[in-house]
Amino acid sequence: MDWLKILIDAGRAAVGVPAAAYALSAMGLNLQFGYTGLLNFGHVASMMVGAYGMAITVDRGGSLWLGVVVGIILALILGLLLGIPTLRLRADYLAIVTIAAGEILRLIVRSSWAEPLTKGILGIQSFADEFHDLNPIPVGLYGLGRFRFDERTVWVMMLGWGLVTVVALFMWKLTRSPWGRTIRAIREDEDAALSLGKNVFGYKLQSLMVGGAIGALAGMFLAIDQQNVTPDTYIPLLTFYAFTVVILGGPGTLLGPITGSMIFWFLFKLLDGFMTDAILNGWFFGWFEATDIGPIRFALFGMGLMWLMIFRPQGLFGSHEEMLIDGQ
Amino acid sequence: MPNYARRTLHTRLRSVFLAAIAFLAVIAMPLVAFAENETIGGTLEKIDADDREAVAGVTITVEQAGAVVGTAESDQNGDWEIPVPGAGEYVVRLNVDSLPDGVALTDPERFELPAVSVRADQNKTARFNLGPGLVSGVSTWNRVGSLFVIGLKLGAIIALSSVGLSLVFGVTGLVNFAHGDLVTLGAVSAYLFSSSSIGPGWHILIAAIPAILLVAGFGGLQEAALWRPLRRRSTGLVALIVVSIGLSFVIRYGILVAFSGLPRPYRNYAIQNDMHILGITTVPKNLAIIGFTVTVLALIGLFLTRTKLGTAMRAVADNADLAESSGIDVSRVILVTWVVGAGLAGLGGVMFGISEQVQWDMGAKLLLLIFAAVILGGLGTAFGAMLGGFVVGVAIEMSTLVIPVEFKTAVALGILVVMLLVRPQGLLGTKERIG
Numbered sequence: 001m002d003w004l005k006i007l008i009d010a011g012r013a014a015v016g017v018p019a020a021a022y023a024l025s026a027m028g029l030n031l032q033f034g035y036t037g038l039l040n041f042g043h044v045a046s047m048m049v050g051a052y053g054m055a056i057t058v059d060r061g062g063s064l065w066l067g068v069v070v071g072i073i074l075a076l077i078l079g080l081l082l083g084i085p086t087l088r089l090r091a092d093y094l095a096i097v098t099i100a101a102g103e104i105l106r107l108i109v110r111s112s113w114a115e116p117l118t119k120g121i122l123g124i125q126s127f128a129d130e131f132h133d134l135n136p137i138p139v140g141l142y143g144l145g146r147f148r149f150d151e152r153t154v155w156v157m158m159l160g161w162g163l164v165t166v167v168a169l170f171m172w173k174l175t176r177s178p179w180g181r182t183i184r185a186i187r188e189d190e191d192a193a194l195s196l197g198k199n200v201f202g203y204k205l206q207s208l209m210v211g212g213a214i215g216a217l218a219g220m221f222l223a224i225d226q227q228n229v230t231p232d233t234y235i236p237l238l239t240f241y242a243f244t245v246v247i248l249g250g251p252g253t254l255l256g257p258i259t260g261s262m263i264f265w266f267l268f269k270l271l272d273g274f275m276t277d278a279i280l281n282g283w284f285f286g287w288f289e290a291t292d293i294g295p296i297r298f299a300l301f302g303m304g305l306m307w308l309m310i311f312r313p314q315g316l317f318g319s320h321e322e323m324l325i326d327g328q
Numbered sequence: 329m330p331n332y333a334r335r336t337l338h339t340r341l342r343s344v345f346l347a348a349i350a351f352l353a354v355i356a357m358p359l360v361a362f363a364e365n366e367t368i369g370g371t372l373e374k375i376d377a378d379d380r381e382a383v384a385g386v387t388i389t390v391e392q393a394g395a396v397v398g399t400a401e402s403d404q405n406g407d408w409e410i411p412v413p414g415a416g417e418y419v420v421r422l423n424v425d426s427l428p429d430g431v432a433l434t435d436p437e438r439f440e441l442p443a444v445s446v447r448a449d450q451n452k453t454a455r456f457n458l459g460p461g462l463v464s465g466v467s468t469w470n471r472v473g474s475l476f477v478i479g480l481k482l483g484a485i486i487a488l489s490s491v492g493l494s495l496v497f498g499v500t501g502l503v504n505f506a507h508g509d510l511v512t513l514g515a516v517s518a519y520l521f522s523s524s525s526i527g528p529g530w531h532i533l534i535a536a537i538p539a540i541l542l543v544a545g546f547g548g549l550q551e552a553a554l555w556r557p558l559r560r561r562s563t564g565l566v567a568l569i570v571v572s573i574g575l576s577f578v579i580r581y582g583i584l585v586a587f588s589g590l591p592r593p594y595r596n597y598a599i600q601n602d603m604h605i606l607g608i609t610t611v612p613k614n615l616a617i618i619g620f621t622v623t624v625l626a627l628i629g630l631f632l633t634r635t636k637l638g639t640a641m642r643a644v645a646d647n648a649d650l651a652e653s654s655g656i657d658v659s660r661v662i663l664v665t666w667v668v669g670a671g672l673a674g675l676g677g678v679m680f681g682i683s684e685q686v687q688w689d690m691g692a693k694l695l696l697l698i699f700a701a702v703i704l705g706g707l708g709t710a711f712g713a714m715l716g717g718f719v720v721g722v723a724i725e726m727s728t729l730v731i732p733v734e735f736k737t738a739v740a741l742g743i744l745v746v747m748l749l750v751r752p753q754g755l756l757g758t759k760e761r762i763g
């Protein structure tokens with residue numbers, strides 16, 4: 001078992017593209033779940049709508065930058081459509097409708113009916129050349145020893161962490177504004193906010209839409225990195241990755257999603273590397289095969305989510321004062 | 329003498345050697361011949377949403393310049409292959425009449441691929457997209473009636489699986505996102521007892537009994553070991569829901585490791601011949617599932633209205649504090665609700681497995697339909713879940729008369745959203761439940 005290799009690979013994941021993407025995605029979810037208390041189980045739908053909005057625009061001859069705008073607008077519309085029937089009701093109704101909507105949207109995107117637009121199961125490829133062609137970084141490997149990235153990855157990472165910084169600044173301004181105080185008041189006590197004359201429904205709707213737009217950014221970023229969108233990428237599991245990241249880092253905190261994402265991907269890759277080596281070395285007496293690693297990882301991920309939610313709902317480092325997710 | 333013996337040995341060795349070479353040559357020859365020729369082949373699969381199923385016995389013809397080059401029939405794996413005389417352009421045609429019932433080309437125009445070009449030494453793949461088409465050549469009444477029966481069967485499975493979710497919500501306020509995985513657990517346990525190589529190999533109807541008991545016990549264990557302690561800590565609703573999501577991943581992917589990703593049918597009732605009743609074509613197991621489910625649901629209804637425990641259950645669902653103060657042991661009632669609800673979900677899983685196949689994520693896929701059913705009927709009411717289940721099942725299957733089959737699950741979402749806009753408490757719910 002090569003512990004150094006496993007640790008370095010985990011470290012690469014913690015600062016790499018997936019960590020940046022999920023930091024972004026989790027910041028959107030954090031606005032909805034951490035700050036406003038909305039239980040959005042269909043966050044993956046905003047990621048998908050963003051990525052497909054961009055990919056289809058480019059596929060139809062538009063520019064990448066127009067695609068980004070289209071993706072964000074589509075995510076805002078999605079938030080509006082999901083919010084209107086559900087936000088007047090209790091948290092669990094929103095959860096049910098959003099998880100259902102995410103799955104239905106995926107089925108529609110992969111259907112033969114939508115195939116002329118979405119290219120069906122195979123999806124759309126190579127739509128982000130415009131971005132990759134702009135790469136000013138000379139060809140080569142950057143970093144130390146095994147901890148190295150090629151020029152393409154560095155360029156994508158710069159975009160990712162740049163977006164994370166911009167969105168974090170935006171969130172910092174937003175949550176310290178009167179608007180931000182109101183959504184936190186709604187999370188703590190909806191009736192109290194209502195009795196002060198706040199339009200609770202309107203605030204929730206705005207939070208859902210803005211969070212969705214940030215989720216769409218995350219989806220577009222991932223799609224730009226992979227140069228590929230396929231419907232079966234966008235399964236509900238991604239939503240719960242984002243949830244775990246938010247809870248790990250501490251819901252309702254500014255930097256929580258960022259630290260949460262880095263910890264999440266570090267642990268994820270650590271577990272992956274450990275299990276691959278352990279199975280190769282026969283540590284599990286041949287009970288498991290290499291193909292079982294994925295499912296075992298997801299089962300452990302489920303246990304981790306349960307443990308976090310029960311014992312550390314305020315995040316690994318959070319204090320218990322600020323955050324008490326309750327949802328009446 | 330020794331000389332002779334040696335020679336015999338020598339000859340014998342040589343003949344063995346020659347025979348081996350000849351044998352190898354015979355084996356290798358078709359391989360060599362195969363590699364030198366060109367072929368057109370492919371795999372026929374019926375793709376229905378996430379499910380893939382090989383389609384056997386379909387005739388495919390290859391023609392060139394109007395002359396038939398070769399014909400083949402797809403085998404059990406849906407594979408077919410036709411050798412062609414050389415590089416060039418060929419016409420590949422699928423004989424639509426040879427498609428089995430319930431399978432059709434997703435684009436009816438594309439039964440012929442007019443210009444399949446084959447390069448030298450190429451094993452060209454030709455693709456036909458197949459989906460669950462409407463049964464062709466039958467009367468409208470038969471189509472409508474058959475779909476209605478299939479809808480009732482699906483509704484029966486949803487109803488069985490929904491009652492538990494709704495009752496647990498009623499007595500504890502928890503929407504259990506792991507409920508769908510209890511359905512899978514029931515189906516997989518029954519597979520273990522009936523059809524797996526390590527199990528006792530019982531008939532599925534007998535294997536269903538230990539499977540249901542197992543899931544019921546698991547439900548009780550969940551309540552005692554997880555949900556009751558969490559309620560004691562007064563954990564919030566949102567946190568409980570997220571915990572149930574985590575639990576659903578643990579169960580689902582645990583099952584995937586144990587059962588593997590292949591869908592597998594039970595030993596019994598996997599394939600049945602069509603039967604014709606009142607001008608409707610269906611398989612006997614559909615009618616059996618509907619009849620059996622209606623009986624079970626009627627018994628549950630009697631239990632809830634006529635027995636002391638059932639009445640207590642409804643009382644706790646209505647108002648837990650009031651029930652407690654009138655002397656009902658609420659903890660015990662909640663435990664019984666979990667056991668009964670999980671057992672019913674397990675039974676739903678066995679029915680689902682008999683009706684389709686057993687698969688590791690079957691319950692997770694059903695969960696959306698379960699949600700639609702309980703919200704339609706009224707979250708927290710057992711009778712609402714039963715009614716909702718049948719309505720959702722029939723609506724989904726009948727919708728394929730007017731919309732593409734791929735979208736039939738979207739009908740469930742439509743029902744969900746319309747109900748939330750118009751009557752969020754559901755058909756049989758009371759207003760204060762929505763909070």
